[in-house]
Amino acid sequence: MSKFVKFQCNLDTFIDDLNNILDANNKQIDALLKQNDKTYASFVKPIQIMDEKLELFFTPLSHLNSVNNSDDTQKTYSDALPIITEYSTNISQNIDIYNAYKEIFENEKETLNHEQNRVLELNIQGFELSGAHLDAETKKRLAEINIKKSELQNNFSQNLLNATNAYEKIITNEKDVEGIPASDLEGAKFEEDGVTKYRFTLQMPSYIAYMTYGPNRDIREEIYKAYVSRAPQNAQIIDELLALRHEMSNLLGFKNYSEYSLASKMADSTDSVLSFLDKLLKNSKAQAKEELKELQNMSETKLESFDSAFYSEILKKKKYSIDEEEFRPYFEQKSVVNGMFEFLNKLFSIEFKKVDEELWDEKATSYDLYVDNKLRSRLYFDLEARKSKRGGAWMHNFQTHSTDESGDIKLASAFLVCNFPSSTKDSPSLLRHDDVVTLFHEMGHAIHHVLSNVKESEVSGVNGVEWDAVEFPSQFLENFAYEPKVLKMFAKHHKTGEVIPDEMIQKLVDSKNFMSASGMLRQLEFSIFDFKLHTKAYKGNEVQNLLNEIREETALIQTPSYNKFQNGFAHIFAGGYAAGYYSYKWAEVLSADAFFRVVDEGIFDSSTAKNYLDIVLDGGGAKSMGEYFNLLMGRDADTDSLLRLNGIK
Structure with a gap:
């Protein structure tokens, strides 16, 4: 059994090493293409392994640039980005590789297993979405667009980080x-x-x-x-990105970027996405208006956007006698992490064993995961905020479960990153309950990647999963952070060791859907804005005008004119959610439906939970998530489960 790849990144030699790897890869591809009789084993598998090795080399740099950002990581990452983007674009547009994949699929589809056929199907689709079948001039322009897009997205993210730190x-x-x-x-x-x-x-x-x-x-x-109003210079980047995405989509035969985006997702049309979002908006708005009335009663002056969190906290205390500060002593970070491990052990028989290794920060840790006493994967945790780390929380996959050239199993690993309050020698990191939910959410992503048992890396773990389904496992797990049985495993006072009292748990449960309809409207605002923004090449004031128009339906408190939310919307301008932010709600339907089934079965006695491990987590991206969901539940997802989860009637 192969050991895990050591986390390392030599910034001094990175660019030279990258160029050497890419040169070797190009020579290997040329040699593979010269084969007379190309098969899955002799052509597709070697390319997959080559791609996985490149990922293992490049991922530590992108990770360091996010969690330990410095002038050196910025420069190296910025220098590497156009190199790796040009290489990736050239590969994705290589007509000879595309034709070889199509030929192999036609010749071997009856004898290959479902994982291998899925690899071929997704690759063929990927080549077509990259324009491999188009003329040389169009491919050249698409390559230029890809390089420019990657540079702009990196600049957007860096501008935001710099403005946040300034x-x-x-x-x-x-x-x-x-x-x-x-x-x-x-x-x-x-x-x-x-x-x-x-x-x-x-x-x-x-x-x-x-x-x-x-x-x-x-x-x-x-x-x-x-x-x-952070990073106003990002407005220009938004204009450039939107223009490039629209041009790219047109060159590939799509009306707009939203249509292009859906080609690889579960949703089947732009109309179905907008209809889905509109239905949630209509179902949520009346309740949101009632919530706002109640909130307004707490203030003697007209509520503004910068008042809502303050008065929400006051109202929450009044309605539920709940005070976040009361709860934080029960959510000491290390206790929460260990309790989450215990919960996952009871639910899925996962055991976590700490690894003694030096990482990028003294507070970063790693654990090996065992299922039924068998080593399955490794997880790296970096949970506390610091200036060198970008904001938010995320899971980033590192290694992927697959087989190598000899057929030996390669184990998976991933990074789980949050920005929780920093601990000091005098005070521990005490979390809000929202932080606990965030940790469970990212853990859902992490185990989705590292517990896959697929042998083909391109459809193992989170790879190959439709983007509008990738949040299903994360949202599924986060829901358990409100369950009394689960909370009692880790919610213990960090000084006395007292388990959180039942009445405090009840307060959390009762307040779970506090202002939930208002929260739904806010998420729908983001989703509708993102999706409509990518239906044409909006620019300049048109971007703000579109957002203002949407806010007429979604924002019950008037937004100040200085609010330039879009300049900080990193999910769609620096991440992978462009024309896909709706995915959070789309996947939440799946997660809510499966969660209620598990709870109704008693959580730890749930056959659905065990099937979830065997079907969804084990299967990775080797089948469509729609197919997995039907295998798990025996039916299609019920949209009403999402409304039930949010307490919207």
């Missing part, structure tokens, strides 16, 4: 921090010239703390304004 608000008046939880104040507090001061930034834990608890309305607006 801002800080220093507060000296104690009255302006009254009511902010002690754990948040501890992280903000510092001494200067004998004066106690408090530093608030746009890093998520700090930003959320002041927007939720900060008593000074003017300061809340100042911090909010700084957050929603």
Whole structure:
């Protein structure tokens, strides 16, 4: 059994090493193409293995650039991006490889297994979506577009990170921090010239703390304004990206980028996506209006966008007697992580064993995963916020479960990254319950990748999964973070060891769907904006005008004119969610439906949970998620489960 690849990245030699790998790959491809009798074993498998090795080399750099960002990682990553993009584009447009895949599929589809046929089908589709079958001039233009897009997306992300790190608000008046939880104040507090001061930034834990608890309305607006007006230079990048995506789609024979995007997703048409989103909007709006009325009653002045989190917290306490600060001592980070491991052990028989190895940061850790006493994979955790790490939370796959040249099994690994409050030698990292939900969400992605038992890397783990289904496993797992049986496994007071009382759990359960219809409208705003934005080449003021038009239906509190949310919408301008943000809601239908089945069966006695491991997690992307869901549930997904999950009637 092969060991895991050591995490390493030599920035000094990276570009030379990358060029050497790509040169060797190109020579190997030329040799493979010269074969007279090309088969899956002699042609497709070697290319898959070659691609996997390239991923293993490149992923540590992209990971470091996200979690330990520096001038050196920025420069190396920026230098590498056009090189790897040009190579990938050339491969994806190679007509000879495309024809070889089609020929092999026709000759061997009856004798290949479903994993191998899926690899061929997805590759053939991928080649066609890359324009492999088009003329030389069109392919040249598509290659130029791909390189430029990758540069722009990287610049968008870097601009956002720089703007986030550049801002800080220093507060000296104690009255302006009254009511902010002690754990948040501890992280903000510092001494200067004998004066106690408090530093608030746009890093998520700090930003959320002041927007939720900060008593000074003017300061809340100042911090909010700084957050929603970050990186104005990204407006120009948005215009360029939209134009390039639209041109690319037209060259490939699609009316627009949204139509192009759906070619590889579960949803079958732009109309079906917009109809799905519109139905959720109509079902949620009346309840959202009632929620807003209740919220407005908490304030003597008209509610503004920078007031909603503050007054929501007050209303939540009033309705449910719930105080986030009461809960945080029960959600000490290490206890939550270990409790989540125990939960996954009871649900899926996964055992976690800590690995002693040096990683990119002293607070990063790694664990080997065993199922039925058999080593299956490795997970790397990097959970605390720091200036060198980009915001948000994510799973990034590293190794993929597959077979190598000799037929030996290669094990999977992945990174799980969050931005939780930082621990110090004097204070532990105490989480909000929302942080616990986030951890479960990303863990759902992680085990989806690393517990796959597929032998072909291109359809193993999260590879090959339709983009509008990839959130199904993450959302499925996050729902358990509200279940009393699960909470009692890890919610223990970090000082006394007391298990969280039943009445506190009940408060969490009762408040789960607090302002849920309003939250639904906000997510629908993002989804509709993203999808409609990619139906034509919007530019300049048209982008803002479209967002304003959508907000007339979705934003019940008028948004300030200085709010340029789009300039920070990294999911669609720096990530993989362009014309696909709707996927969160699309997949949530699947996750809600499966979750309720497991809960109804008793969670730990659930046959559906065991089948989920064997069908969805084990199967990776080797079949369509629609097919897996039908195998799991015996029927199509029920949209009403999503409304039920959100308490929307």
